[in-house]
Amino acid sequence: MLKKAPIEIRTSPHLKKALSVEQIMRNVVYALLPICAWSVYQFGISALALILVTTITCILTESFFCWMSDRPNSVKDYSVVITGLLLALTLPPGFPLWMAAVAGFIAIALGKSLFGGLGFNVMNPALIGRAFVQAAFPVAITTWTPSFVPGRFLEFIPSTLAVPFMTPVDTSDWVKEKAIDGFTGATPLALQKFEQVSADTMDLLTGSVAGSAGETSAIIIFICGLYLAFRKMMDWRIPAGVFAGTVLLSLPLYLYNPEIYPSPQFMLFSGGLMLGAMFMASDMVGSPLTPRGIWLYGAFIGVLTVTIRIFGGLNEGVMYAILVANALAPMIDSITQPRIYGERKEEVES
Amino acid sequence: MATLPNQEEKITLDTFLRGLWEENPVFVMLLGLCPVLAVTNSTMNAIAMGLATTFVLVASSTLVSLLRKVIPRQVRIATYIIIIATFVTIVDYVIQAISLDLYNALGAFIQLIVANCVILGRAEAYASRQRLGASVINALGMGAGFTIALLCLGTVRELLGAGTILGVQIFSVNFEPWVVMILPPGGFFVLGAWLLLFEYLKQRKERKLLSEEGATAHGS
């Protein structure tokens, strides 16, 4: 008996929950696919190309650095795919592919591999990638093209195919020629900021407005986020916190002066806030651990986003808000350590 | 390490070269980074700042080294600072006289040379203990090292950030500049990248050595 196999000894516990990292990551990818599909439907092959380019660059970069610092190749855990997809979703549909590749490389190299790979990165890699290209190519990343352009599945947006390291062509005449009635090339947020006109919430939900691939369809993003939350693969408290923070600041302002200050629902559904809250703020690696810390973190992102949008120079603040919050996470953690079971009062003081 | 501080060393080639590489103020000692990052968004500025710093470095080292016998320990820092500040002010006015544009480009950082840790560090750690010749040569080395570092950053940042070097177009006209390189983050990234590169080369060298010595090699 027992002699077939040698006795094996292991440490307790001998049971293990089924949920594992690669499972979580795979499901996040699933949750992102519908959003990608929608953006392709909206913007055509340009969006498709964008998604493919970022994802592939991310994968290649990851494998390269794993090989460099002879770590086991960590592409299998899908986290880098998420990075690639999310990166693509935050870029303008007509973004030149070579710039997208740069973004992908930076995201993984500067944002992840530098620190030792999955779980060790201090800030959200995808957003680091985006922040970098936004600072590097501010013009390209603020030129938007209309959605639902006729023939979008057959031809690329001209700027997409810019020669590597060369300036992309100006899309404005292409837009004119496409004759999208009254398309100003401005995102709802830009319009709001510079002309004080709020887009209709319905349009925001369905995404018939300008914007980056992933920020124009709040409703789909929301649903996909819910899926993750219910599968317990994403911490619902973070998005909740973000929304709370957003409303917390924008509602009083709106009530104070509806002319210049946008409405809370506009704040919630416009721009990258939905994607940011559901998929980027919720990246557990950069977020605090403690229960109270998580709420604080979410709320902070919401508040900071509104602040930047309304009082700042930029018309979109989610990205920077999340990055700053990531940087603050360690401090948030240390000031919100949970009170442990049976901790005595005097210990709490000391 | 085996040298005790009180020995006045004799001038060798090393006195000069040290500053260039193994004691390079920027890449090795990480001193005086502020000007390094602040003014290297164009090669021209880098050169100007490098020269200015070198001048102050040499001049102050000279004076300090000359006065080293008469300066009491208690007031040495104050004295050094005054000496340095004097030369900085001089440089400041001279540059203004030469070209206002350059002056505006460098902004306050000419005057901030005073605060550059390298200079005070040299005065304190070297010039105050060494004879004139040694101090001057060493200061020259340090200055050269500093300037080279500035150039390393300046060229890369200008090349990527504007597609030019010293204002000369390098790439084709419609090269898309990487604005970030001229912005503050670019400064950090480029310097960081240089350090990464050096570290990588160093480690690869060590790994080679180890493999040559064979498995029995012990670092002690």
Next chain:
Amino acid sequence: MDPNSLTFIFLNAALINNFVLALFLGLCPFLGVSAKRETAWNMGLATMFVMLVSSTSAYAINWLLTELEIEFLRLICYIAVIASAVQLVEMTVKKFSPTLFRALGIFLPLITTNCAILGLALFQTFREYDFLQSLAFCVGAGVGFTIALMMMAGLREKLELAKVPSVSQGAAMSLMLAGLLSLAFMGFAGLGGSHA
């Protein structure tokens, strides 16, 4: 917002043109003393204190020099006075409160002659701030410096626990982190400016 209002001066110095992350002032202490959070915190306090000293004394000296019409001696006087003032403080603290000295004092020499301090004095002179504005500017700068320092320290402590590749350990890592931070801080650009 009015570029000369105290709030704007404060915000500008603290976030928009953060001394470390946007203006490259005071990098030596920033990289040197950002390994642990509590030291970083003490360093922040010490810096803020020294900034107050330098800001006020600079204001006084500048007044005197303009009276005598010898502004060209400004730099020398600033640095000399600030340096000795700080040294004085240091010795006093060391003498009368060793505990405080161990907390803050050890940083003072480090700070005395760093760019942030002198830069503060020079900028407030160039921009012709009056006393209150100088004060707002100085506090803002101090706060901004401390925030940046604390963020940096937090991240570096977090990375203490990470399996960072041997190549990117040390100074390179710190610089890259600083770069990422300043990238994030670009979000504050134009804060308070755009809405007239």
Next chain:
Amino acid sequence: MTELTSIAISVGFMAGLGLLLATVLVIANKRLFVYEDPRIDEIEDLLPSANCGACGSPGCRPFAEGLIDGSYEPAQCTVNSKDMNKIIADYLGVDLGNREKRVARLACAGGKHVAYIRASYDGMDTCRGAALVSGGGKGCTWGCLGMGDCEVVCEFDAISMNRYGLPVVDEEICTACGDCVDVCPKKLFELHPVSHQLFVACKNLEKGDEAEAECEVICTACERCAVDSPEGLIEIKENLAVIDYGKNRISSRVAIERCPTGAIVWFDKKGNYAVGKDARKVIRKEALPVG
């Protein structure tokens, strides 16, 4: 105003400023002077700052202070190079002091090829971890688990695991910092002066056959070594040969010659050991099967 007055004013002003500062500093130096021995820093610079504690003090700076008030001798820092310690000694005008080199020695010789493995451990690859799971998979519950915690912990890379999963100490490098002594869950390392050449490389407290069932180089408490060597040098306590190092002078190779297993060994000066000629020759090279 004219240039001359301007010159005059500025020079005068600076002079005044200089004097003012000087006076302030003078007063400060008189009133607020706190003395601390500058040599502490200087010596600390000369120390390796490994802060390993081999010298017996918490770290390098306390050691430096100790050196100055004479409570330590320079040579007590075993990490620093000889001539470096010499410099310190000269600098302080004290003598180097010399203590015999001590090294860490492993009280287990049961590599994979001679020691029986009762169960295969599956989990964290550390001795500590294995030791906590039913004492680890090794048949001899006193023996080395061979997962190299000691190799990892040794800051000086003095320890390397050999092909049979036993740590080998390079006595040249070992500074007797004692880290491995602390880290080993089985407490198999002991610090010994190199002059302790006779050494029992086993800690198993069982005797006879059941002992031999577990390991081929185990101490079976056969008492031959005790009998052969001079009176009282070796005695058997709890089925294990124990050497009285107080009598180290009279120790010699004869003790090991008739040991049937080679559990008692003789170290030469270079740190590699010999077993007696009667010791069972181990020719097996591969590891024993598990179970």
Next chain:
Amino acid sequence: MRSFQTGFMNIFSKHKTFSHGIHPVEHKEMTADKVIRRIHFAPTMIIPLAQHRGAPAIPLVKPGQEVVRGEPIARAGGFVSVPMHAPVTGVVKAIDELVPTAEGPKTPAIIIETYEASTQQVLYDSPRDPDTMTPEELVQAVQESGMVGLGGAAFPSHVKLLPPKGKHIDTLVINGCECEPYLTCDHRVMLEQTDKLIQGIGMVLKATGAERAIIGVEDNKLDAVEHIRSRLPENGNISCQAVETKYPQGAEKMLITSLLGKEVPSGGIPADIGVAVYNVGTMAQLGDLVPQSRGLIERVVTVSGHGVEKPGNYLVPIGTPLRFLLEQVGAQPESSEVVMGGPMMGMSTASLDVAITKGVSGVVLFRKPDEDMNNRRVYPCIKCSACLDACPLHLNPSMLGQLAGVRRYEEMESDYHLNDCFECGCCSYVCPSNIPLTQYFRIAKAINREAKAAESKN
């Protein structure tokens, strides 16, 4: 925050509970309905002298001496220690034989050769009436019975009867949760030995002077609750309550919180808040042994797991070699891992020659296929905070784990309450990165302990 969560959860679960914790698969159906059966006596019995917390017992017998079943063969080695009794009638072979243990290090044990011929009846007893005994006599009696906690800790029960100076025990908590998966021995005991159980509780109530006793049972054993309630004495100072089925409901701190809403102070013991926790098995045995002034010589053990042919609840003589027990119940050939105790807290043993001791409440056999769970790839911590939401003590396992990864053990203790962790394994269970957190913490504790010992030495 916490109280909020607790209240929050109570809305959903109809029964009292604590906050955090986990719901592993139970596997109790395998043995829950198997009545307790006695197994044969092994040819040789191994009685380690240190099979309880505290000082080891001291042998009273000599090699070659004959012993009768139930006869004391070793006396308590101190106050926090208990005597041993002969589990069989036979002859003593050795009294300081080194035998392997489930913990690892070999310890001295008394070896007894069983007489095949003997009827193995316990002749070694003298009936007495607990009701007439004074508390002091009761405590005395409990110690003499060699009783230790059967709930797993094997802590001498009589110690808990005498709270430290200045503490008074007003409430007894009787722990019938059995939150460990697979295990059902306490369940059977509650069903089959109800009267003994209640009698034991009565005695302990008297011994401690406590006003009331609450039996806490997880709500997956409502049949037991019903059964006990039907037998409770009318004077109502004993009650039986159902609590939510959740691991580690059985941990005394958790159970106290669930039932009484109090918290045992960090670093303290239940006595600090006037509570003593006893396992139902312990009570039942006391109720059985004390009136006959017998010693603890056998206990109920659940033998389960997919590697067992005849899973069930068995009455096993203390000292039965594991190998013999497995032969009796039939272990499948491909079963490769034997866990002593429950799968969450129990350790797998490296040797089959260990004895069933007083603390062993279960033996679980795993086959290779069952173990795919265990050897998964380990990722770095992704800060998902699942462990924080699982830890019943509200510790920060993620941070602790990261610190352990870089060997900063003192920090774990000083800044992150390492020593409060009672190694329940919830964090390891939920960690998606498969980090062996609990193991890390055991290591850290061990190293800190040794460091402290070294400190105090010099």
Next chain:
Amino acid sequence: MSSAEQGTLPPQADQPQTPSFAMLRTLGGVAMLAGFLVVMVYQWTKPIIAENKRIAIEKAVFRVVPGAASRKDFLLGEAGLFAKAEAEAGEGETIYAAYDEQGALKGIALEAAATGYADVIRILYGYNPGCECVTGIKVLKMAETPGLGDKIAFDPEFLQNFEALDAKLNSDKSGLENEIVAVKHGAKTEPWQVDSISGATISSVAIARMINKSGQRMFPLIARHLAPLKAAGEAVQPAAPTQSGAE
């Protein structure tokens, strides 16, 4: 400090005596030397620097006021118009009146400032009282993003806005007829609108804002003091102070 002497220093030395005189002498001496050096260099460079500055301003003025050949500096404020020479600071803003060879007033250069994207932007702009329009701008100081915001300094398309930017005074000469505003790129319809640089709206808006602000204040004043300004051109000597409200 050479450690040789340290070596001889007893471990618990009480404080060493401070060489007061040496300290005074050294610091005083060095400071004096410093003062002397600096003042010398200052005296030497002063004229050169002054010249540089003058040229710089001249260049700027002539650039924003096409066809100008000489300039005179005035202070203009509610208090009135003063020639820079004898006026004390604080009586108004500095304005530069620019004249052609014949001494005819070609236009007036004014300074304006506002917060842009990164930091405060300061510009010099020319105003022609004749056509009541802005004739050009020059950025004096800014920290806008290179390649984006800094286009305001040289982007020809953008600068074109200011070659003849309508700035008519309203009927009662109290302010501008219509506000100078920035509109999104390519949306310029009226002569008083500024066509933004796409991607740098903020900077563009800032420019428009600052010109509007300063214009609203200064143009009416200029209109009031036009005569003396013109006169100053013919006069060989700087114009004598003319009290405000005279006409």
